[in-house]
Amino acid sequence: MPHDRIDILQADAVSLLKELIGTPSFSKEEGITAGILCRFLGERGIVHYRNLHNVYAFNEHYDKAKPSVLLNSHHDTVKPNKGYTLDPFTPVVKDGKLFGLGSNDAGGCLVALIATFLYFYHRSDLPFNVVLAASAEEEISGFNGIELLLKDLGPIDFGIVGEPTQMQMAIAEKGLLVLDVHAEGRAGHAAREEGENAIYKTLKDIQWFSTYKYPKVSDLLGPVKMSVTVIETENKAHNVVPSQCHFVVDVRVNELYTFEEVLGIIKSNTSCKVTPRSLR
Numbered sequence: 001m002p003h004d005r006i007d008i009l010q011a012d013a014v015s016l017l018k019e020l021i022g023t024p025s026f027s028k029e030e031g032i033t034a035g036i037l038c039r040f041l042g043e044r045g046i047v048h049y050r051n052l053h054n055v056y057a058f059n060e061h062y063d064k065a066k067p068s069v070l071l072n073s074h075h076d077t078v079k080p081n082k083g084y085t086l087d088p089f090t091p092v093v094k095d096g097k098l099f100g101l102g103s104n105d106a107g108g109c110l111v112a113l114i115a116t117f118l119y120f121y122h123r124s125d126l127p128f129n130v131v132l133a134a135s136a137e138e139e140i141s142g143f144n145g146i147e148l149l150l151k152d153l154g155p156i157d158f159g160i161v162g163e164p165t166q167m168q169m170a171i172a173e174k175g176l177l178v179l180d181v182h183a184e185g186r187a188g189h190a191a192r193e194e195g196e197n198a199i200y201k202t203l204k205d206i207q208w209f210s211t212y213k214y215p216k217v218s219d220l221l222g223p224v225k226m227s228v229t230v231i232e233t234e235n236k237a238h239n240v241v242p243s244q245c246h247f248v249v250d251v252r253v254n255e256l257y258t259f260e261e262v263l264g265i266i267k268s269n270t271s272c273k274v275t276p277r278s279l280r
Contacts (some may be wrong), residue, residue, distance in 0.1 A: 003118035003119055003245055004103070004170075005118060006119075006274065009115040009118060009119060012115070013111040013112060013114065013115045014098065014111070014238065016036075016040055016111050016114070017091070017098060017107050017108060017110075017111045017237065018031055018091040018100075019036055019104065020036065020043040020102060020107045020110075020111070021090075021091040021098075021100030021102055021107060022089055022090065022091060022100070023036060023087075023089075024075065024077075024089060024216070025075055025076050025077055025078075025102065026077060026078070026079055026142070027050075027076040027078075027136070027138070027142060028053075028076075028136075028137060028142065028144075029076075029138050030053035030075055030076045030136045030137075031053055033054075033075045033076075034050060034053040034054070034055055034075070034134075035052075036049055036201045036246045037075065037114075037134050038055055038189075039056045041055070041057060041114075041168045044118060044127040046118070046121060046184045047060075048185055049089045049123070049152070051146050051148060051152055052080055052136065052147045052148065052252040053075075053136035053137075053144070054075075054134065054136050054144075054145065054146070054148065055129075055133075055134045055156050056131070056132060056133045056134070056149060056152060057117065057129075057132045058124050058131055058132075059117070059120060059121050059123070059126065059129055059130065059131075059192075060121055060124075061123070061124045061126070062123075062129045063129060064154070066126075066127065066128050066129050067127075067128045067129070067157035067158065068128065068131050068153075068154060068155060068156050068157055068158075069118055069129065069130055069131065069132075069156075069157070069159070069160065069226070070129050070131045070133060070144060070153065070156045070157045070158070070159040070160065070233055071113040071114075071131065071132050071157060071160050071162075072111035072113070072132075072133040072134075072135060072160070072161050072162065073106045073109040073113055073132065073134065073135070073162030073163070073276065074101075074106050074137075074138035074139070074145065074146075074231060075106075075107070075110055075135075075136065075246070076100060076136050076138055076139050076145075076221045077101050077102040077105070077132050077139065077279075078139050080101050081104060082153040084101075084107060086099055087102060088101035089101060091103070094154065101151065105163070105164050106138070106162050106163055106164065107120050107165075107172070109162025109164065110134055110161075110162055112162065112209065113160065113162050113264060115131055116135070117132040118131075119142065124228070126159075126263065128158075129152070130152050130255065131147055131156065133146065133153060135149055139164075139168065139192065139202065141176055141178070141278065142184055143182065147280075151228075155171075165198075166235060170221055171220070172255070174224075174225075174252040174253055174254055175252070175254075175259065176235060176250070176251070176252060176253075177251040177252075177253055177259050177262060177263070177276060177278075177279075178248065178249070178250060178251070178276055178277045178278070179248065179249040179263075179266070179275065179276055179277070180246065180248060180274075180275045180276075180277065181202070181205065181246065181247050181249060181270070181272045181274050181275075182245070182246050182271065182272060182275070183202045183205075183244065183245045183246075183271075183272045183273070184197075184198060184201075184243065184244055185198030185200075185201055185234075185242060185243050185244065185245070186241075186243055186275075187240060187241055187242070187243040188240075188241040189239060189240065189241070190238070190239045190240060190241055191239065191280055194241070195243070196241070196243075197240030197241050197242060198233065198243055198244045198245040199233060199242055199245045200246065201271070201272065202231070202245045202247060202272055204271065205270040205271060205272050206228050206231075206247065207245070208219055208230065208270060209226045209227075209228050209270075210226075212226065214257065214265070216254070216256040216257065217254070218254035218255055218256050220254075220255065221254040221255060222254065223254065224251065224253050224254055224257060224262065225252045226249055226252075226253070227250045227251075227252070228247055228248070228249050228250075229248050229249070229250050230246075230247060230248035231235070231245070231246070231247040231248075232245075232246055232247070233245045250266045251266075255256040259276070259279045260279065263276055263279070
């Protein structure tokens with residue numbers, strides 16, 4: 001079956017995107033959308049494979065002697081936030097735009113890359129291979145996403161990764177370092193001078209994260225950026241001094257620092273316990 005009709009490819013891509021929007025696919029819960037992608041490819045005669053919630057395929061005339069171009073994007077999403085004004089799982093076309101959870105990050109990118117893969121799938125005259133990978137767990141930097149899949153894809157010489165960049169080509173991205181930061185105090189009653197408030201112990205560190213400037217700024221990626229994104233305590237009573245407090249820091253690292261260097265700087269300037277989720 002030929003796949004060179006741009007109008008058909010476009011219509012099919014939009015239809016697929018609507019189906020993906022209508023199907024919840026939070027990170028680690030992408031099983032149904034992985035099935036949708038397998039069905040979509042299978043209906044078009046595409047030989048495809050699945051590893052957990054990752055779906056991948058190779059062009060029909062794949063040749064190990066040729067270089068390979070990877071087309072990759074993800075089909076997991078974050079959970080919808082309270083700021084949504086539309087039903088996040090109902091695809092809506094408005095003013096020429098398709099709205100819904102994952103339509104931008106990264107469903108639109110994914111279906112466009114799938115359409116591209118289909119266009120080249122049957123070509124026997126390509127000087128390169130085309131490899132498609134619809135990966136999972138991207139939003140949480142999980143181990144069972146593209147990292148798991150790489151061993152199945154063969155050598156990759158060039159990659160196009162679909163992410164929302166306002167249609168501006170990006171040739172690099174910052175590394176992501178996620179930190180869990182924990183402070184221990186001592187419980188007490190709020191009406192009395194007792195206990196050691198764990199929330200208060202975090203304040204100095206949170207202030208440091210919000211103001212510290214890393215001296216090495218990249219011409220390509222800019223400065224290292226740190227953002228405190230979550231703060232919580234197990235205590236839910238208004239009259240109890242909390243004995244512990246936990247917060248999360250999202251750190252975007254440029255190419256001038258290693259994760260280990262950044263972590264060392266952070267630990268030398270903070271008093272709470274800092275634990276990276278991963279240094280990979």
